[in-house]
Amino acid sequence: MEWLADINPIGAFVELDPILLLKALILGIVEGLTEFLPISSTGHLIIVGSLLGYTDEQSKVFKIVIQFGAILAVCWLYRERIVRVVRRMWSPTPERRFALNILIAFLPAMVLGVLFHDTIKTYLFNPLTVAGALIAGGLVILYIERRPPRVRFTEVDDIGWREALKVGFAQTIAMFPGVSRAGATIMGGLVFGLSRKAATELSFFLAIPTMLAATLYDIVKSRDLLALHDLPVFGVGFFAAFLAAMLSIKILLRYVSNHSFEVFAWYRIAFGLLVLATAYTGLVQW
Structure with a gap:
């Protein structure tokens, strides 16, 4: 318990770095x-974090x-739905x-994530590989959106275990940073016959076990880097992410009812090209 002697609960909250809090x-x-x-x-976190100079341990x-x-x-x-399912x-x-469909869809990412976690973190977490993945993913979205729609499942409850497993394998592509977990699962859902609404909701529900497991796994592996004096910075980022995610989910659900995902594809392509252009010209040292 020697580490307790180094903790100053008051100082941890008084000696705050406003620049660091702004970055958070x-x-x-x-x-x-x-x-x-x-x-x-x-x-986006890799790219924005690099721009902000926030890349330390x-x-x-x-x-x-x-x-x-x-x-x-x-x-x-989705608290009411989650409570009802439990x-x-x-x-x-x-x-x-x-619940079984969500578990089945989660399994591929769980297995492959454990096997390739360290390799991906070591070699692929940099702005240039992310830029390439953003562009490639944008082109894939454009291709899928321009195919004739073949909807077989209008609601997320209609899908069977085979469709859940297929979407689960699609999610594993997102282990490559820049692909997008949401993009992989939503586009995978569209390819396998889900409606826009069903594919989007499945992506939301599948995010719960996938992100929770990945986050806990990363925290356990990085537990030596946790420190009490970082709590204010983490708290600001945590609540900002919570509020922004609430807004994002509500907007996306309204948007997908009447629109395609092409606007996100063009954004990905433009953003990826911007990163590559700034790297090529030396404007930004990524």
Whole structure:
């Protein structure tokens, strides 16, 4: 317990770095706004964090912790559905089928994430690989959106375990930073016959176990970097991510009812090209 001697609870909150808190606020907003949109929250955090010069060891843990804020936003917005599923999943009900589908969809990412976590973190977490993935993902979205729609499942409760597993494998593509977990699951859902609404809602629900497991796994592996004096910075980022994610989810649900995802594809392509252009010209040292 020697580390307790180094803790100054009052000083931890008095000696605050306003610049660091501002960076935490910006990154928290970025995380919340982008987590559930098909534009890659991880990619944006890597790029924006690099621009802000927030790339030290503390930043690595910070970017993990603020994901809890986005997870909490989904849980809060769908709290009634989640409670109903938990209560009824123990008997043969539609809620049990729904819970099993989420579990099945989660399994591919869980297995491959454990196997390739360290390799991905070591070699792929940099702005230039993210830029390439943003552009490639944007082109894929344009291709899928311009295919004739073949909707077989209008509601998320209609899908079977096969469709859930297919979307789960689609989600694993998002382990490459810049692809976007939301983008992979939503586009995968559209390819496998889900309506826009069903694919989007499935992406939200699948985010809960996937992000929770990934976040807890990262925290356990980075536990030596956790420090009490970082609590104010983490708190600002956490609540910023929570509020921004709430807004993002509500806007996306309204948007998908009458629009395609092409606007996100063009944004991804433009943003990725901007990053590559600034790197090529030397305007930004990524």
